[in-house]
Amino acid sequence: MTPRILLVDDEADIRWTVGAVLEDEGFSVMTAGSADEAMARIAAEGIPHLAVVDIMMPEVDGIELCRRLHEFSDLPIILLTAVDDQRTINAAIREFAEDYVVKPFDADELAARVRRVLARFETFDHATGPEIRIDRRLVLDLAAGHALVDGEPVELTPTERHILHILVRSRGRSISTQHLLDRVWPREEVFEDSLRVHVHRIRRKIEENPSRPRYLVTERGIGYRFAAAGPEEER
Amino acid sequence: MSAPPFAPDAAPPQRPAELILQLDADGLVQAVECPRWVGDARPRPGEPIHRSVALEAGSIEAALERTARSGRSERVMGRLVGGGELRPVNGLLSPLPQGPGESSREGPFGGWLLALRPDSDLPTRLLAAAPGILIRAVEQMSVGLTLTDSSGRIVFANRAEAAMHGYAPEELIGRLGRELGFPGEPPPSPAALDGTPWGRQRLNRRQDGSMFPVRLVSDDVRDEGGNVLGRVTLCEDVTERVRLDRMQEEFVTVVGHELRTPLTSILGCLALLRRGDAPAERTAEALAVAERNGRHLLDLVRDLLDLERAVSGALDVELRAVPIADVLREAADRAEAGSAERRIQLDLLELAKRPDGRPATVLADRHRLLQVLGHLLSNALKFSPAKEPVRLGALPGAERTTLVVADRGPGIPDTFRHRLFEPFLQADASTTRPAGGAGLGLALARALTERMGGTLEVADGAAAEGHGTTLHVDLPNG
Numbered sequence: 165m166t167p168r169i170l171l172v173d174d175e176a177d178i179r180w181t182v183g184a185v186l187e188d189e190g191f192s193v194m195t196a197g198s199a200d201e202a203m204a205r206i207a208a209e210g211i212p213h214l215a216v217v218d219i220m221m222p223e224v225d226g227i228e229l230c231r232r233l234h235e236f237s238d239l240p241i242i243l244l245t246a247v248d249d250q251r252t253i254n255a256a257i258r259e260f261a262e263d264y265v266v267k268p269f270d271a272d273e274l275a276a277r278v279r280r281v282l283a284r285f286e287t288f289d290h291a292t293g294p295e296i297r298i299d300r301r302l303v304l305d306l307a308a309g310h311a312l313v314d315g316e317p318v319e320l321t322p323t324e325r326h327i328l329h330i331l332v333r334s335r336g337r338s339i340s341t342q343h344l345l346d347r348v349w350p351r352e353e354v355f356e357d358s359l360r361v362h363v364h365r366i367r368r369k370i371e372e373n374p375s376r377p378r379y380l381v382t383e384r385g386i387g388y389r390f391a392a393a394g395p396e397e398e399r
Numbered sequence: 400m401s402a403p404p405f406a407p408d409a410a411p412p413q414r415p416a417e418l419i420l421q422l423d424a425d426g427l428v429q430a431v432e433c434p435r436w437v438g439d440a441r442p443r444p445g446e447p448i449h450r451s452v453a454l455e456a457g458s459i460e461a462a463l464e465r466t467a468r469s470g471r472s473e474r475v476m477g478r479l480v481g482g483g484e485l486r487p488v489n490g491l492l493s494p495l496p497q498g499p500g501e502s503s504r505e506g507p508f509g510g511w512l513l514a515l516r517p518d519s520d521l522p523t524r525l526l527a528a529a530p531g532i533l534i535r536a537v538e539q540m541s542v543g544l545t546l547t548d549s550s551g552r553i554v555f556a557n558r559a560e561a562a563m564h565g566y567a568p569e570e571l572i573g574r575l576g577r578e579l580g581f582p583g584e585p586p587p588s589p590a591a592l593d594g595t596p597w598g599r600q601r602l603n604r605r606q607d608g609s610m611f612p613v614r615l616v617s618d619d620v621r622d623e624g625g626n627v628l629g630r631v632t633l634c635e636d637v638t639e640r641v642r643l644d645r646m647q648e649e650f651v652t653v654v655g656h657e658l659r660t661p662l663t664s665i666l667g668c669l670a671l672l673r674r675g676d677a678p679a680e681r682t683a684e685a686l687a688v689a690e691r692n693g694r695h696l697l698d699l700v701r702d703l704l705d706l707e708r709a710v711s712g713a714l715d716v717e718l719r720a721v722p723i724a725d726v727l728r729e730a731a732d733r734a735e736a737g738s739a740e741r742r743i744q745l746d747l748l749e750l751a752k753r754p755d756g757r758p759a760t761v762l763a764d765r766h767r768l769l770q771v772l773g774h775l776l777s778n779a780l781k782f783s784p785a786k787e788p789v790r791l792g793a794l795p796g797a798e799r800t801t802l803v804v805a806d807r808g809p810g811i812p813d814t815f816r817h818r819l820f821e822p823f824l825q826a827d828a829s830t831t832r833p834a835g836g837a838g839l840g841l842a843l844a845r846a847l848t849e850r851m852g853g854t855l856e857v858a859d860g861a862a863a864e865g866h867g868t869t870l871h872v873d874l875p876n877g
Contacts, residue, residue, distance in 0.1 A: 175660055177688045181667035184681065188674065220656050246659035247652055268663040271670035 168192045172202045173218040189275040199224035206307045210294040211237050219245040230260035236322040238330045318369045336392025338383040422511040453477050466494045487518035543634035547576045563636045565606035612641045661692035702839045709846035720760035720877025723793050730772035746792030759795045760877030767847045774840035775804040782808030805869040820845045
């Protein structure tokens with residue numbers, strides 16, 4: 165599957181140029197001129213594989229956009245910055261972003277960084293439309309914030325969406341508890357018990373029998389796994 | 400640090416505490432009585448008095464001998480040493496007769512009584528010794544000045560010091576100097592107390608609790624013998640300097656952003672073109688983007704240099720009588736060049752009302768005036784909703800004429816109004832940048848207008864948020 169990249173910059177010419185460079189590198193690119201437009205596109209088209217976000221934008225800046233995105237998703241982000249301010253960059257990298265590129269940058273360098281970050285997240289073959297159809301019974305819409313269980317909508321909290329995004333992106337693979345804690349709460353010290361509570365709540369929402377989960381499975385001594393295929397899996 | 404001589408936050412007592420020492424005939428302390436005396440500086444019984452009392456004039460031993468010989472009491476001024484303090488004191492030294500009824504002159508000598516009190520007259524004496532002009536200078540200087548005694552209490556504060564902290568000068572007397580500092584600020588280094596001058600920036604606190612940045616320089620005040628009388632501290636309110644530094648920092652950040660952004664497009668387009676296999680449509684678009692950004696960069700560099708020259712006074716202007724109607728028409732044509740629709744509404748009605756029928760003129764540099772109007776119009780067009788016209792007109796007066804640029808955009812939020820003409824107006828967050836471009840236009844327009852002897856202001860009443868913006872360029876008639 166072609167990795168899909170969301171490019172957010174308020175300058176139309178930057179969107180065109182950087183978009184063209186990324187398309188030349190074989191990525192599929194969706195663009196947004198503001199934080200609000202970016203959120204709207206994600207709600208309409210689903211969570212992309214990676215976002216390239218300009219830090220300095222009018223109204224809502226790139227760092228605030230990263231914060232909003234990470235409330236409900238584990239979207240990897242590369243920051244584009246024309247702000248040569250190491251403090252801002254360090255803070256952003258520590259809290260939100262996987263990497264950053266200072267403008268003006270070399271097209272090959274940007275492409276290389278995008279590839280490197282994507283490689284860190286390995287699995288791309290999950291569906292990235294707004295609706296992720298797990299099987300006949302369960303459909304997740306993480307961008308919009310709900311699941312459809314037997315056709316009935318069930319609201320998901322931002323944290324539940326974030327946890328599900330990490331697990332569903334790597335369906336069939338075990339994700340360690342520590343990785344989940346680090347990604348969902350990068351700025352706070354949160355313990356395993358809290359994660360367990362959130363997992364329990366997710367199960368109550370999506371599992372037929374929460375005490376015998378089929379989707380969100382505990383991997384003893386490791387962490388959790390979102391089942392690759394259930395008995396009702398269509399694909 | 401020794402205990403302060405007064406309980407914290409208490410008003411200094413009207414009648415100072417006293418220390419009463421009884422000395423024997425050899426000058427050794429026999430008894431110490433200290434009503435209301437606070438602090439560690441006090442002699443101990445059995446100690447020779449010269450260990451703990453140093454006089455300003457002569458030695459205590461000489462005073463003992465003099466008073467013993469004369470049999471008369473003598474006023475003394477000096478410092479009490481002990482507990483890490485050198486406290487200024489004054490008092491009375493009285494020789495004592497041996498027993499009741501005996502004359503001190505003839506009978507055997509019975510020692511002395513020394514009554515001391517903290518010397519709160521130190522600044523008065525210092526100032527009394529200074530010429531009048533020096534006193535006025537200290538009182539009236541714009542930098543704050545405090546004098547503290549050896550225990551760190553303020554014994555004098557000038558008007559500037561009191562005003563910047565929100566006090567009356569007398570309200571500062573008796574407070575610890577460090578009470579003016581931000582809580583949690585480290586106390587002055589030991590070097591500061593050792594008599595080394597020191598200077599640093601820190602936050603001070605006003606009476607209402609608000610904080611402001613100050614720069615302090617402090618040094619010991621000593622007498623001719625090198626003894627420390629107290630400490631003088633100069634305190635400068637550096638709020639404005641800190642604000643300017645921050646503005647400069649923002650300016651550099653935004654200029655960096657504005658220069659790097661078009662460069663990114665240009666270099667990105669060159670990279671696309673270099674690959675050589677792009678379809679013709681993409682090649683044409685890449686060339687157009689690169690050219691547009693190159694021109695934008697050029698405009699930005701030109702504006703930056705003009706702004707610098709205008710602000711520093713190095714920009715030459717040729718002032719001539721410029722016909723207003725002509726210049727307004729030309730400014731409107733230029734601003735609309737390249738755009739299909741006409742959005743600038745020229746309003747020349749007022750100009751036609753001149754009784755002598757001659758064309759109204761202003762004294763200006765035509766090229767620079769067009770530059771000013773160009774920036775104002777481009778700004779107005781940028782912030783007006785599509786299809787909404789921008790009005791350009793003139794209000795001629797007897798001596799001056801006001802050129803008017805009015806738009807129906809969102810107006811200027813009150814919080815930004817005072818910063819409107821700063822280059823690269825920014826919102827609070829340093830990573831939120833102004834909408835739609837460099838933000839140099841208004842700063843440059845004002846600098847150029849002022850260079851021509853005019854003013855550029857937001858019209859009163861028209862700038863409320865949501866009601867559009869009207870700008871007035873006021874110039875002398877030509």
